[in-house]
Amino acid sequence: xxxxxxxxxxxxxxxxxxxxxxxxxxxxxxxxxxxxxxxxxxxxxxxxxxxxxxxxxxxxxxxxxxxxxxxxxxxxxxxxxxxxxxxxxxxxxxxxxxxxxxxxxxxxxxxxxxxxxxxxxxxxxxxxxxxxxxxxxxxxxxxxxxxxxxxxxxxxxxxxxxxxxxxxxxxxxxxxxxxxxxxxxxxxxxxxxxxxxxxxxxxxxxxxxxxxxxxxxxxxxxxxxxxxxxxxxxxxxxxxxxxxxxxxxxxxxxxxxxxxxxxxxxxxxxxxxxxxxxxxxxxxxxxxxxxxxxxxxxxxxxxxxxxxxxxxxxxxxxxxxxxxxxxxxxxxxxxxxxxxxxxxxxxxxxxxxxxxxxxxxxxxxxxxxxxxxxxxxxxxxxxxxxxxxxxxxxxxxxxxxxxxxxxxxxxxxxxxxxxxxxxxxxxxxxxxxxxxxxxxxxxxxxxxxxxxxxxxxxxxxxxxxxxxxxxxxxxxxxxxxxxxxxxxxxxxxxxxxxxxxxxxxxxxxxxxxxxxx
Numbered sequence: 402x403x404x405x406x407x408x409x410x411x412x413x414x415x416x417x418x419x420x421x422x423x424x425x426x427x428x429x430x431x432x433x434x435x436x437x438x439x440x441x442x443x444x445x446x447x448x449x450x451x452x453x454x455x456x457x458x459x460x461x462x463x464x465x466x467x468x469x470x471x472x473x474x475x476x477x478x479x480x481x482x483x484x485x486x487x488x489x490x491x492x493x494x495x496x497x498x499x500x501x502x503x504x505x506x507x508x509x510x511x512x513x514x515x516x517x518x519x520x521x522x523x524x525x526x527x528x529x530x531x532x533x534x535x536x537x538x539x540x541x542x543x544x545x546x547x548x549x550x551x552x553x554x555x556x557x558x559x560x561x562x563x564x565x566x567x568x569x570x571x572x573x574x575x576x577x578x579x580x581x582x583x584x585x586x587x588x589x590x591x592x593x594x595x596x597x598x599x600x601x602x603x604x605x606x607x608x609x610x611x612x613x614x615x616x617x618x619x620x621x622x623x624x625x626x627x628x629x630x631x632x633x634x635x636x637x638x639x640x641x642x643x644x645x646x647x648x649x650x651x652x653x654x655x656x657x658x659x660x661x662x663x664x665x666x667x668x669x670x671x672x673x674x675x676x677x678x679x680x681x682x683x684x685x686x687x688x689x690x691x692x693x694x695x696x697x698x699x700x701x702x703x704x705x706x707x708x709x710x711x712x713x714x715x716x717x718x719x720x721x722x723x724x725x726x727x728x729x730x731x732x733x734x735x736x737x738x739x740x741x742x743x744x745x746x747x748x749x750x751x752x753x754x755x756x757x758x759x760x761x762x763x764x765x766x767x768x769x770x771x772x773x774x775x776x777x778x779x780x781x782x783x784x785x786x787x788x789x790x791x792x793x794x795x796x797x798x799x800x801x802x803x804x805x806x807x808x809x810x811x812x813x814x815x816x817x818x819x820x821x822x823x824x825x826x827x828x829x830x831x832x833x834x835x836x837x838x839x840x841x842x843x844x845x846x847x848x849x850x851x852x853x854x855x856x857x858x859x860x861x862x863x864x865x866x867x868x869x870x871x872x873x874x875x876x877x878x879x880x881x882x883x884x885x886x887x888x889x890x891x892x893x894x895x896x897x898x899x900x901x902x903x904x905x906x907x908x909x910x911x912x913x914x915x916x917x918x
Contacts, residue, residue: 425450425661428466434663441474458648459656467659475655480647482654483679486803488638494792495634501785502627506551508778509620509710513547516714523718528725531571538567546613546714550620557617561610562597565724569596572725573739577601577732591743599738601731602724609720616710619700622866623782626697629863633690633856637683637796640852646679649844654808657817668816668826671843672809676800677833678844682853684833687797689860694786694793696867701782703869711778800833819843 432446445468453465456472467475520539524532545560570589595601642650653667653675667675677684707713728735810816818826831837838846 425464425466428661430663431466431658431661434658435471438478440478441471445470445474447471453659456659458651459659461660463660465659466661472651472659475658476647476651479650479654480642483642483650483676483803483808484638486806486808487799490799490802490806491634491638491795494795495631495638497785497788497792498627498630498634501781502624502631504781505620505624505627505778508781509550510547512711512714512778513543516546516717517543519715519718520721523722527722528572528576530575531568534571535568538564543714543717546617549613550617550710551624552621557614558607558610561606561613565602565606566593566596568724569593569601569728572601572728573735576725576729578736578739588743592739595739595742598742599735601728601735603727605720605724605727609717612707612713616704616708616713619704619708620710620778623697623700623704626693626700626863626867629859630693633686633860636852636856637686640683640850642679643847645845645847646675649675649678652819653817653843656819657822662817662822665815665817665822666810667808668818668823669804669809669812670826670828670830671816671818672804673801673830674828674841674843676803676808677831678838678841678846680800680803681833681835681838681846682850683796683799685835685849685853686857686860687794687833689857689864690796691793692864693860693867694789696864697789698786700867700869701786704779704782709779797833 428447428450432443435441435446436443447466447468450464450466451468453459453461453467455469456465456467457469458476459465459467459472517539520543521532521536524535524539542560542564545555549555549557549560570592573592574589653671657663657665704710705712815822815824816826817823818828828842829840831841835846835849838844
C-alpha cells in the first residue's frame with residue numbers, strides 16, 4: 402500500500418543520504434557538491450571526516466565533513482542562494498514597472514510631437530500668415546510641456562503665458578490691425594508686453610495652463626510612482642540579511658552537507674519558519690504595497706476630462722483656435738487699447754493687404770489628427786494596471802513563494818528539519834510579519850528594519866499623493882524623494898565584523914513639481 406511504499410522510500414533515503422546519527426565513512430560526495438557549486442577553494446575541504454568541535458552552527462556529536470572555513474563559505478553561499486532566488490522571483494514585477502516607465506515616457510514624447518503638429522496644422526489652415534513666424538513659439542511651448550512632464554521644475558503659468566506673449570504681436574499685426582503693416586522691434590515688444598495686461602485671448606491661456614498643470618501633475622505622479630515601485634523592489638532585492646537570519650539559512654541549506662546529506666531539502670514548515678523570520682520586515686510592506694496598487698488604480702480612474710493628459714494635449718489646437726478667435730472678435734477694443742498704450746512707438750506704413758482670412762473660422766478636417774486607440778494612454782494604463790493587480794500580494798506571500806519555488810521539499814518526501822532527516826516537520830509554523838516572529842522556533846527577529854521603514858514611509862507618502870489627499874488646488878506636488886534604486890549596500894538587521902555592511906546607499910533625487918511658485 403501507499404503507507405508501506407513511503408516507509409520503504411524513507412528507509413532507502415536514510416541509507417543513501419545518512420541520518421546524521423552514525424559515523425561518516427567518506428566526504429567524497431560533499432567534496433563533489435562543494436566544487437560543482439563553486440562554494441569555495443578546495444583547500445578548505447577536509448580529506449576525511451573529522452571532529453566538528455570548532456563549528457559554530459553546523460554542530461554535531463558525531464564526525465563531520467565540514468571545517469570552520471567551510472562553514473563560513475556555506476553561510477555566504479546560503480545568503481547568495483536566497484538573494485538570487487529573491488531577485489529571480491521579483492524580476493517579472495521589476496520588468497513590468499521598468500517597461501511601462503519607458504512606454505509612458507515614450508508616449509508622452511509622441512504626444513508632444515503630435516500636439517505640436519496638430520497646432521501647426523491649425524495655424525496653416527486657419528491662420529496661414531502667422532503659421533511660419535509662430536512655429537518656433539509652438540515648438541518651445543510643447544518642449545516646455547514635455548520637460549515639465551519628465552520632471553523639470555517649470556512654472557506652467559509662465560511658459561504658457563510666454564507663448565501667448567509671443568503670439569500677440571503676430572495676431573495683432575495680421576488679424577487685428579492688418580492695414581498698417583510690419584511693426585518696428587520697439588512697437589512689437591510693446592504689443593508683446595500687453596498680453597498679460599489687456600488679456601486679448603480671454604481666459605484661454607489661464608484655462609490651458611490649468612489643464613496642463615492638472616493633467617501634467619497626474620502624468621508626472623504616475624511616472625514618479627512607478628519609479629518608486631522599482632526602488633522598493635531594488636531595495637528588497639539587495640537587502641542585507643541579519644546575522645540570525647544568515648545562520649538560520651546556513652543551518653537549513655548546508656548544515657546537512659556536513660553530515661554527508663547532500664541531496665535533501667528542508668521540510669516545508671521548517672523552510673516557512675526560516676524564511677518568514679528572515680523576511681519578516683519585508684512582510685510589513687504588504688499592506689502599503691496593496692494600497693499602492695489600489696491608489697494607482699484610483700489615479701488612473703481620475704485621469705479623464707481636464708486630467709486626461711492625452712485629451713488636453715491633443716485638444717491644444719482647439720484652444721489656440723478659440724484664443725485667436727476671441728482676439729478677433731474683440732478686435733476694435735484691443736486695437737484702441739494697443740494704440741493708446743503703444744502710441745509712442747514707430748510703425749512703418751504698408752501696402753494694403755488682403756484680410757480674407759481675418760475672420761476665417763475654417764472647419765478643419767482633422768482625420769489625420771485622430772489618435773490611435775490602441776496607443777492611447779488610457780488603454781496603456783488599463784493594460785498596465787491589469788497586470789500589476791496580479792502582483793498586489795507580492796510582499797505578503799514572498800517567504801511562502803520562495804519556499805514553494807524550490808527551497809523546500811515536496812509533500813510526503815523525507816526532509817531536513819534542522820537536525821535530522823524526518824518524515825515531517827513537527828514544530829509550530831508561525832505567520833508572516835514582525836509580530837508573529839516572537840514565537841518563531843528557528844529565527845530570532847529583534848525588531849523592525851530601518852531600511853524597510855524608510856521604504857514604507859515613501860510608500861505612505863506616494864499613496865497620499867496618488868489618492869489626491871496632499872495635492873493643492875493648483876496642482877503643485879509635495880516633495881517626493883525617490884532613490885536611484887542601486888541599493889546593494891543597504892543593511893538590514895544587526896551589523897558585525899562578518900557582515901561587511903558598510904553601504905553605498907544610492908544617491909537620492911529630490912523632485913518638486915509646481916504649476917506656480
